[in-house]
Amino acid sequence: MLSAALAIASKDLRLLLSRGTGLVQALLLGLLLIFVFSLSQRVGEVMGPQGAAAIFWLASAFCQVLIFNTLFAIEEANGARFGLLLAPVPVQAVWLGKGIAGFTLLLCAQAVFLPAAIVFLGQTVSPLWHVGLATVLLADVGIVALGALLGALSQGQAARESLLSIVLFPLLVPVLLAGIRVGAAAFADDIPEGVESWLGLVAAFDALFLGAGIVLFPFVYGGEE
């Protein structure tokens, strides 16, 4: 199952990173968001670390919706979905493969968003930066697990990006709050409530939705029209 998942992930990454324009669109949208929000500061004013972290995560969330829509749209073009389903592996391999590809793409996008947030929103990097990065990685796992599950809703292209976002965003609230809080700490070195409980929360989210993905994915991804 793992090798099939890796085959799917590497195929998707090849399609999106070297040929397609899938990631470019998501990147531009995220960057635009960060830029537009930077306009909310007056000249000479600096945005608070929490605001900056919120904008970073907002950009990531929108980017993630586009990523998963593209990842699943790839399989609809020539009925390639049926090809995947015919492979002698559990269908969860598709979920895992899409998740791995989505995780990689999201990290690539965030590697652009993070410096953009620091530059446009006037942030500094505090000694807590490594905790911030760890939280980004940990939060991305949960976001991607849920994204790869719900992204499959667009199978048959009935559900659009807008629908995926209204279903997905509220569900992401716990990780987004954690990401924003710890992100603010990474910018400003100030987190009175401590990072442990936030990290614990994100880990619980990851575990819950990795489990939900494994159990529920076969229901949403199938050969029925």
Added chain:
Amino acid sequence: MLLRLTKVAKFYGNRLVIKDVSFEVSPGTVTLLAGPNGAGKSTLLKLMAGLSRPSVGSVERGIADEALGYLGHQTFIYPELTAFENLAFWARLHGLAQERCSEEALLAALERMELKRFAFERAGGFSRGMAQRLNLARVLLLSPSLLLLDEPGTGLDTRSMAILHREIAAARDRGAGIVWISHSVAEDLARADRVLAIADKRVVYSGPAADYVPEAVAC
């Protein structure tokens, strides 16, 4: 026995698509699946492939999952990948042994389909005939013992059609069981051993191809 359907019926929601199909595929035979458009042929083939589950009855396969080949009129090809990359992905996805998915093996498979010259070109630029030949190469990579064909000949040029017919005959000679939905039943009847004809959601004929009278279910 490669495949056995027992009293299979399929509903979409409350709508009945096909009912009471019992049928068996044995090695080294070509079965033509005939019937008017919308009779439920493709649904039946999807049930056989395990892409969809029967609402009633059972579908048993006497072969391993990796020995199942399914060739539809959709090509399952990623247009942004080259022909070679498409095959390589398929081989990896199916976990084929190293010697069957080596570069030489994949190129040989393309050669057989007369596509070797185009191996490193984007599959998106292929004509219908080339794309379908690539699709055929993909399926034959598995050396399937059960081959399900859903109107593979639609829109093919004569050369591609000849290759398709050649490969169907070769697969039968290897001992594979083949179930074939053809868009021109009258023409392909001579290539078949058996016929399963469907009309009005049920089986109307099941028997030797020689005794089948196509007029009964004129398309």
Added chain:
Amino acid sequence: MQTNRLSPVMPLVGIVAGLALALCQYMIFVYAPVEQTMGIVQKIFYFHMPLAWWSLISFLTVFVASIAFLRTRNWKWDALSGAAAEVGVLFSGLALITGSIWGRHSWGVWWTWDPRLTTTLVMWFVYAGYLVLRTLDLPRERLGTVSAVVGIVAFLDVPLVFLSARLWRSIHPAVFASKGGGLEAEMKTTVIACIVAFGFLWVALTWLRAAQRRMAARIDVLATETTI
């Protein structure tokens, strides 16, 4: 096929709900004393609390019915989860409005990061999205499956949303001291009566909507059968 006539129990539950709610009005405005610091506005509590309670029960119902649907493929579970989600969104919406009015009066703000309020708001968003999803033009099988999956995932999220909202609040200075606690006996009785009365209303509404959904599905089938 199940009979499509409404069960005679259903109108009865509706009537009981109506009578019980009328009794509650009496209890709220006559029987229960006026609270000393909040005054008459405190009465909103008797609506807010049952609404919030039963909206949570609605979402739990969606969760359970969704699992049951995926396991049995019986459409009555799909109808139930759709109906419960509608009633849940209605009740949680009303709970949010009443909660907000309460907050304005007692803490001087329309909105606060109270974990319960925040969780209710997030759930309102999730299930409103779920209802939009249910209106999609998809084949019935697919729509039922997809809705059930979202119905399950949504409820799994509830405890995490609550925990995260509680952690989040610890950043902000507490705008209010813990509420509740010293309720007078009459108030307690009234609250319990209201929860029970709203329970009847909830059962009647959910049941009615579920029955309507089943009938709508049946009509669709009849319509397609006659056109074919």
